[in-house]
Amino acid sequence: MNLTTQHTKHSLRFRDLGIDTNQELVVFMPASCHVCKSEGFQALTRLSVSFNGSSTIAALNITSDGLLKEGEISLSKSAIQKLSVQDNDLLEVAHIEPLQSITSVRSKLYGNTLHQQEYDDIIQDIADEKYSNIFLSSFVAACSGSNMKLEEICYLTMAMIKAGNKLEWGNEIIADKHCVGGLPGNRTTMIVVPIIASLGIMIPKTSSRAITSPAGTADTMEVLTNVNLSLAQMRKVVEKENGCIVWGGAMKLSPADDIIIKVEKALDIDSEGQMIASILSKKAAAGSTDCVIDIPVGATAKVRTVDDAISLSLRLKEVAEYIGVNIQTITSDGTQPVGYGIGPSLEARDVLAVLENATDAPKDLRQRAITIASEIIKLVWNMEKQVAEDLVIKKIDSGEAFKKLISICEAQGGFYEPMHAKYSKTIESTAAGIISEFDNRKIARVAKLAGAPDAAEAGIDFKVLLNQNIMIGQPLFTIYANSPGELEYAYDYYKQNEKQIIKLSYE
Amino acid sequence: MNLTTQHTKHSLRFRDLGIDTNQELVVFMPASCHVCKSEGFQALTRLSVSFNGSSTIAALNITSDGLLKEGEISLSKSAIQKLSVQDNDLLEVAHIEPLQSITSVRSKLYGNTLHQQEYDDIIQDIADEKYSNIFLSSFVAACSGSNMKLEEICYLTMAMIKAGNKLEWGNEIIADKHCVGGLPGNRTTMIVVPIIASLGIMIPKTSSRAITSPAGTADTMEVLTNVNLSLAQMRKVVEKENGCIVWGGAMKLSPADDIIIKVEKALDIDSEGQMIASILSKKAAAGSTDCVIDIPVGATAKVRTVDDAISLSLRLKEVAEYIGVNIQTITSDGTQPVGYGIGPSLEARDVLAVLENATDAPKDLRQRAITIASEIIKLVWNMEKQVAEDLVIKKIDSGEAFKKLISICEAQGGFYEPMHAKYSKTIESTAAGIISEFDNRKIARVAKLAGAPDAAEAGIDFKVLLNQNIMIGQPLFTIYANSPGELEYAYDYYKQNEKQIIKLSYE
Known part of the structure; x- marks a missing residue:
């Protein structure tokens, strides 16, 4: 990624603090840092950080209390991976230019129709991780509901294709x-x-x-x-x-789509x-x-x-x-x-x-x-x-x-049989009736609270179907988890939402 | 602030890491934390953190490398101030309920007109700092351009008044x-x-x-x-x-307005x-x-x-x-x-x-x-x-x-005379002509780069006015700063934007 920077760059020595902020790119600098002072960087300023020919944009968190010394700099896990830096590497920080494509996002928010070039520029900047969550959210909001014309959806789709890799298979039919x-x-x-x-x-x-x-x-x-x-x-x-x-x-x-989807x-x-x-x-x-x-x-x-x-x-x-x-x-x-x-x-x-x-x-x-x-x-x-x-x-x-x-x-790479979870709990119906509705979203939540997908073995195993006649005491499903805490937690959530998760009608 | 939480709370011991993230509220927990595991907290999950009867919502950063021990928790400077915690205080963390008012923001994005109660709920949640930057940005975007009807502006204004303090002076005319x-x-x-x-x-x-x-x-x-x-x-x-x-x-x-304005x-x-x-x-x-x-x-x-x-x-x-x-x-x-x-x-x-x-x-x-x-x-x-x-x-x-x-x-509290900055540099015109335009935004930027407003003495002192006839070498303005670096930096920016900052016409 090539970032245009306005001013002189400054070198600072990297030290890993071991802080994971998920996909959000964060740079840590001490309050005493001379670069912060001379450049006017404040907490949450978005900076360009470069190492060894590659650059990224990250939001600044300021540390005090000796966590970092003057002249030192740290990065969140995601930014460390992105720049492939190690302790004692010298990183350069600089101001970033205002993003031109934000003008097009504003134009879209004001109800205008955007053209191919405008979508290209927005999507390329997003793919280059130049958009903060605030900018991403405003773009998503601008394109929400029925705000996009058919031609704009075509432009957006083309822009997303252009900003990524394209696989070629040399076959007529894929x-x-x-x-x-x-x-x-x-x-x-x-x-x-x-x-x-x-x-x-x-x-x-x-x-x-x-x-x-x-x-x-x-x-x-x-x-x-x-x-x-x-x-x-x-x-x-x-x-x-x-x-x-x-x-x-x-x-x-x-x-770009991978980033937009999260927002x-x-x-x-x-x-x-x-x-x-x-x-x-x-x-x-x-x-x-x-x-x-x-x-x-x-x-x-x-x-x-x-x-x-x-x-x-x-x-x-x-x-x-x-x-x-x-x-x-x-x-x-x-x-x-x-x-x-x-x-x-x-x-x-x-x-x-x-x-x-x-x-x-x-x-x-x-x-x-x-x-x-x-x-x-x-x-x-x-x-x-x-x-x-x-x-x-x-x-x-x-x-x-x-x-x-x-x-x-x-x-x-080899075939493996599915494994079983360590703990399970089978839920029995506390009422009789016909299953009239499942709440897919709440069911998904029970499975996630049990540990899925990080714990591959965790989740729910259903014993019943829609329109099925259910008796009191009949097993509805089993919750699987790899820790008693997660099992309990998924169960608690189920009990609190029992009547919405599996709706019974009585005939 | 009263937060409804879905589940059991967990106590963790506070230790200050000294990290300033500006107004963004961040909670730090170690990757080894049993609470993170059992609750399924991941980096950037938004949690409720409580201490001594007051609560806040903060985004989770996960630390590794022994920065925090299992059972310990830390907060960003803003969150520490908000909860008034000290080392070794026991904090409670819990999941937060999904925000109901986000449904109204989505409704607004889809082009609907919101009512007083909906604006009241959104603004109260914002005032309670329950909105992440992503949510704030979508609300700002939904209300941008000419998307708000006059009645909605009235509702929004009333909602903002209700969500804050109201001063009473006991006087007919204020x-x-x-x-x-x-x-x-x-x-x-x-x-x-x-x-x-x-x-x-x-x-x-x-x-x-x-x-x-x-x-x-x-x-x-x-x-x-x-x-x-x-x-x-x-x-x-x-x-x-x-x-x-x-x-x-x-x-x-x-x-709420103070928060919205930043976004x-x-x-x-x-x-x-x-x-x-x-x-x-x-x-x-x-x-x-x-x-x-x-x-x-x-x-x-x-x-x-x-x-x-x-x-x-x-x-x-x-x-x-x-x-x-x-x-x-x-x-x-x-x-x-x-x-x-x-x-x-x-x-x-x-x-x-x-x-x-x-x-x-x-x-x-x-x-x-x-x-x-x-x-x-x-x-x-x-x-x-x-x-x-x-x-x-x-x-x-x-x-x-x-x-x-x-x-x-x-x-x-007493009257003090204005102080003078330590360093200054006077800019002379490199061309002759009549001043036809000032770029207020870029002028503001020069003053900020010089250190204003944090350095109260820093800034710009103009010697010329619009429509004034200027000769080559005539002083245009002086930049004041409290450090040579800031002076240089403001000057560099001026030189790069010289022709837009003060436009001359030649007659």
Whole structure:
């Protein structure tokens, strides 16, 4: 990253204080520092910090009480990694120029339509980590609701593609799938990829880790194998197996989007424009030519009504056409969790049960995977629905898809069986009735409080389904955790929200 | 502040690490902390921290490397002050409930009109410091541009008044003045207050410190006397002198506004609605009944065109009527700095020169003060313009206003003469021509780089005026600083922006 600085630089000696501020880049300087004084740096001033040819922007925290000596400087963990510095390295600090692209953000806030160049500049500055949380939040706010015209969503998507890496596979057809999130346990990718790959269609899948959910596909795949592959390693797997499931974060396909998403989650803002740009920029950057997008619809899913799903679907298609990706959207039931398990290991177990044709395999997960895989085949081979579905079912029933998943795992670094959690507690119903509603968001929260996804074995294992008749004392689900404290904590939260998490109607 | 927490609290022992993060409240806990693990706290999680009956919300930074031991906890300087903790005090941490008022912010972002209760809830949460920078920024963005209806500005103003303290003076008439900022050196308050007070009208003036400018009125008044008065001390001064000029920050007149303003400055967003609510909520909270508002107009002032000033003036009057404050607005020249000095001590010297009727006193500052003071008298006594102006001029010319300022200073804690800076450098013109434009913003920046307002003696002293004919080698201004580094730094910035700071036209 090349930062234009206004003035002379100053050298200070680095010493690690060992402070982790998550993704926020922080620089620590002592109150006595002559550079702070002469440059007029105050706490929270954003500075340029450089070492060995690379630079970053960080917010200043001032230390007193001898934590750092005059002439010393420290960085947060994220900034240390970014600059690859070690104790006693000499860092340079300098003022940063005001960001020109903020003018465009202000213009958007005042209701103007932005052009391609303006989106390019904003997104490049975000990708370069030049935006503070305050700036990011104002950009997200400016683009929220229905503030973006269709053409602007196209521009934003293009800008995100330009600001990241683009993978090339040298193949005419690259299949892909995506699910517009919000549904716990919906791990179809790990079933769809082996099916499609075993049919000879290339599907080099990059998946995400959980941001606010109890598991992302990358977290669940990581239970079975290594997902932290370099692009070179990923290529080898795909050359051999026609497919892979790896963590996409390291590929930097849309680095600006990775940053924007965190702020959107914090604000809990659903911006249709940002969501479309986020999904499609990553598909285009991953080199995908044909992609099926699953839109689960439900009161506590991301998309809440069929009307919203139709509107989203139309816009997705228009923007996809603009950037040259062939897509098909499908809507699906988003009223309850998918499969039985929620949390990486429990979800991985469900995936394996479906592919192994186990008698107790979750039927909903199997059916969802079949639908998506069939749609991909229809899309790339222009086949009739029934023919496509038969092909897919055959791949599962014959065990070929299972073998393919194992081969992919082995190519990625070896196959491991899911592990069990150390502690568990089974919840029994305190009332009788018919299950009329699940609150997906609160269910996800119970699983997270139990430790998912950091503790891969933690989570929830459901014993019941929507519309099922329940008796008093009937087991509803089991909570799994790796510490008694986390188990207790997840249980407490459940008890406090019991009636909203699983709603019973009495007939 | 009463925070509803979801779960059990945990006690941790406080140890001061001495880290200043400015107004941002940060809590430090070691990576080994059992509470972090059991509660699922991650870096940047926002927690409730309690001690001795008071609580605050702070963002978590995780420390490693033995900076803190298991069972220990630390806080940023701002959080330490807020909770009044000392080493070895036992603090409690807990999860916080999601903020309900964020739902209203999202609603506003989606284009809806908010009601009084929604503004009340948002502003109370902001005043309680429950909003992170991300949330604050989204609220500021939602209210930016022309997004607020007149009724919403009224609601926001009322909400700000309710969330702060309200001063009562037991007097029918409480005069006040305000300047819609952006003009360096515009220190009329220190001339107007003694004039009005000496006429027997009560004017208990609370002023602000600089946020991004080289001096606020409180900074300039502080050169001459103490401005950090408690409400009780302020009352004593006003009882004795009919007026005062104190720092308003400690009065907590509109604590939410103080927080919002910082984010607005960072975003450099001029939101008319927020500005009106900010100005008028503080006037109402200060107990003012009659207030003159000066709106300087100029390309680099806060209000840039006469049309904008008229529109702002109309809205100010409508909202003022709604909240029951009697106001008069005046527009003034905002094309160049006022007086000669910029920076606390230099501005204080100009103020004294006007009140002492010195031959070299800045005429523009004198005239502005006369205009504003006359408008106040017209407003409260319903007098003719000429009569009011004669009264005001008599107060200056007779030295009564000067004596009154000295008396007020003595009542506030003693009168001190302005001090001189240690270092100075006089800039001479490198070209001949007529001064056609000043860039107020860049001029302010030179003064700030020289050290103003923290170094009260630092700043700029102008020798020239707009439309003046300049010869090569003619002194334009002198930069004052308390260190050679700051002097050099301010000079460098000037040299790089020379042609924009003072524009010459050649005829």
